[in-house]
Amino acid sequence: MRLIIHTHTIFKSYARYWLTPIIHMCNQMIEKSSEDLNTFLIDTIVILLSWNSIAIPSELDRTAVQRLLEYLFLNCTHKNTFVMKTNLDLIKKLIESWNERIYAPTLIIYKLIFDQDIKSKHNTIGLSLIGILLANNILPYNEINDLTEDKFNETLLKNMTNSFRNIYAAAAEVVGMLLNVKKLKGQSNERLLEQLSFILKWHSGQTIQKHYPEIVDKTVMNKLIFGLKKLYGDFKMECLKVMIANVTEFDSAYLKLKAAGVLDILIHKDFSIRSVALRLLHKLLPKLTHEQLFKIAQTLSLDGSNECQYWTLEIYKWMYDYITQQITN
Template sequence: MRLITHTHTVFKPYARYWLTPIIQMCNQVFEKSSDGLNTFLIDTIVILLSWNSVAIPSELDTMSVQRLLEYLFLNCTHTNSLVMKSNLDLIKKLIESWHQRIHTPTLIIYKLISDPDIKSKQNAIGLSLIGILLANKILPYNEINDLTEDKFNETLLKNMKNSFRNIYAAAAEVVGMLLNVKKLKGQSNQRLLEQLSFILKWHSGQGLQDTYVTCIYSLQKHYPEIVDKTVMNKLMFGLKKLYGDFKMECLEALGANITEFESAYLELKAAGILDILIHKDFSIRCVALRLLHKLLPQLTHEQLFEIAQVLSVDGPNECQYWTLEISKWMYDYITQQITSEKSISSKPISEPFYHHVREQLLQFLSSKNEYIRVNCRNFWCDPKRLSISSHHRLIALVDQLYSIKTENEYLNYCTNFLLERTTHNPDYNRFIFENPLDKCIFQEFPLVCNWRQHHHTYMTPLFTLQSQSTNDPNKPNIMTVDPVHYMQT
């Protein structure tokens, strides 16, 4: 086996002949050894998985693969977290590569999530394994006489009552994945949702709101439908009382289904969404910006102007990106409003609204982030906003793109906008020289190397001539000669 491991590329073309005996050998090692997973077995399984592009186990090997998977599930746990993570990665790769031959070891998984102690982390490995199966669209249970689906789901949901945040959050995310996979497979979620509602009511009745928010946040990652009107109202009510990561999770959960609810902006405003836009925690601000970006088409003229006045162009790249996207949408909206003149009532605030958004977009042209600058520049270069005619564009640059706030950068970006028209010239992509130097034909040119010797007198300073004339009595003194006569000579 060591020979195959060290020369696996040689054996790869014949993988379909070697898979069956090697899998059986791994099962025998598991049966006879009490050490669990060791480096020899891990290396062997990795070699089998590396042959995935050539061959996978046949249907006749389904039982052997099932036994191997069960052994891996049973021996995945380890006291060292890094080793356990490596074992999980191995199982994940095996299920991804051989998912056609995988059948869920329901009883083993059930035992791995059945620890009733809410102050224990023993069930974490079982939740991780269920997540791996669901990520590959494999349900974590099969029909077994002694273990019904309701009993399995009830045990899984009990993990959402665990005292540790990473456990109940992982359990909630797994439940969300389970709901999503069942929906994709066309199975009913009604019974599971009924069981889930009891757990959520239990969390809602607790003194701390953060556990409820974390569970909803984890559930909606894969099943956004969980955020219905009742859940939305509870999240809105608790938004002001939350801080840090819990506030961010609450906003993320609200964004899952926010467009389905009327008057969502008014409720968010009452919950302090505008204050969050100037929050010092940029991660929370970024989530709020994404949330408002989804709501833009539903907002009124006054509400949009209200948001525009609070927006800030500073912050990290992600905050700048979403602020830019909101400003771009608002600019197109307000220019359309002004040109169409459909809404007479909005005229008094249309002009200040327009100038405010325009100045924000101009400030993004001098952003330190290159992607933001290019994104904003491309937005302005669109023919809808700047004319393709150089003459009209020059007038627009003076009329539309000047602002006192960006005066220091005005010449910089205006020059770029003018030169941008050259990129549309048919000759823009042509090379300066038609042929490279190694293919050019050169012409011989006679070069006189002693040019300096022939013309050195023209380069000689006048004071040297004067010194020479004083030494030679036959030559006149240059200082006493008529300048005109001297120049003629």
């Protein structure tokens, strides 16, 4: 095997003959060894993946590939962050290269996201692995005994209540990806959305929305607007960002935003928050009355960062074009 590793470019032309026996050899090494993922095995897998353009495992090798994938999932975690990232990159490359021969090792994933301690970061690796699968349109849940899809999703959603931002944000992103992939595959999201509604918070909405814009429905929008006044700093900015994508689809959105103090944000000292509010209003302009447009024009200020000035001028330009059109008509 060392010979193949050191001269892999020569063997590449014969990849379809070597792929199956090497995969089986890797699995035999795994069965006989009690060690964690070692460099020899990593190098071997990297070589196999580098032959991807020539050959991928056959349908007959699906079980062997799955056994190898499960081993990688089980041994991905490492106390050294760099090593763990390298392991994740290897899994990512394997799934991307052999996508057609892979299905999710659901039970392993479930155990990797099961830690119920909201002050623990142990579920990070499990969430990362789900993200890799979903990025390749592979759903993380497969029918297995004693684990229903509801139970799996419930465990996944609980990660959104974690105390650490990197955990709940990762969980929210994974949930957004899951909703999107299920939609693309023609599967119903009704039950998952029902489960999600009980724990959805504004700070998760933006992350989910990146992959599944439909999450911001009328109920969620009302919650966001209602909570806007109580938020400060980055939280207020993120709340405004969540609204941007779908704000034009809701009746009386401007009136509700005005009541929540959005016009005050137009002169906010925090320019990053102000710029998001300006973007939000710019999107709403076509739905506003003359009086509402006039009120906004009176409130706007040209001070602030370049981005604030840009969006302020964009609003003024839109108003100018609108007025010109009204006069000429």
